[in-house]
Amino acid sequence: MITFDHVTKQYGKRKPLHDITYTFEQGKVYGILGPNGSGKSTMMKMIAGLVYPNEGAVLIEGKPVSRSIARNLAFLSTEGMLYNSFRVEQMIQFFQSQYPDFSMGKAGELLTFMELDRRQKVSELSKGEQGRLKLLLVLARKTDILLLDEPFIGLDPMVRETIVKGLVSFIDFGEQTVIITTHEITEIEPILEKALLLESGKVTASCNVEEVREEQGLSVLEWLKANVQKEELA
């Protein structure tokens, strides 16, 4: 369980997060949706213990987040995950050396699934291949929490589909708490259980995905449009 308890983050005058209270239950798949600059990445970094709140607390299993608690967590971030001079297999070996929960067996399966060449250099990979490699690196770990910050950004529809299939194949559903921030809602929607809408640093709406369809006849995208208060989504 991950709990945000009246969390505020402030940089000078800017407040990327403003009095957020929300609980992520263990073993469920969440989508954090919202326009650019709404505070999605800041929330992710807080769960990962990379950014600390000015007010309030972020708790994992009741304990305040720290770098050591955050070891049991895999984080796909938008930047700084891959090293250009490394080959694919060196990236895999590097992750294995850093994380005891990294499974070489799973990495091997994922290499095949993601159609990556272990001899290729990171700098020579296309954007789509880099996206797939990043996903491989986090999915090959066995962690209670999996954070995916914009896993689809800049990827074409075919790659996005492969990534969704990869997620369905390799997420430990019911065990792992998965939190995905994204704009590309349509692809990801069928695997989400819950969605929350973040606007200007506040959670302005949240829903249970299948209930929204069942009771309101809306997809998450439509639900989102009905709930967005400020700007249109891209």
Next chain:
Amino acid sequence: MSTEFKTSKPIYGQIADRIIQQFVRGELRAGEKLPSVREMAIQSGVNPNTIQRTYGELERLGVVETKRGQGTFMTEKNEMKQKLRTDIQREMIQAFVNNMRQIGLSDEEIHDSVHECLKGGGES
């Protein structure tokens, strides 16, 4: 290819509908084993919990049977297939009739135009 889902209906129900249609069309045979929950989730690109719900719903309807430790199988009862076919048929006709009435056709006009369509070569 993962499937596109309509927004108006829960995904678990849409997958259930698809399985029923495949059964009625004969693409899935009586007694045939369905993919495991995880496999089906991967094929459809959805959360495994959704498939769990689909199979649960189909079992409740008597369309599939879950055998402990073996998996989920299409029912072998012949009358079930017949019943499902009749259900789908009724549903489609009802939808068609509703549409026609909505654009202002009388029952007689609907009847005549269907008749004409059937006479004039049917499939198009």
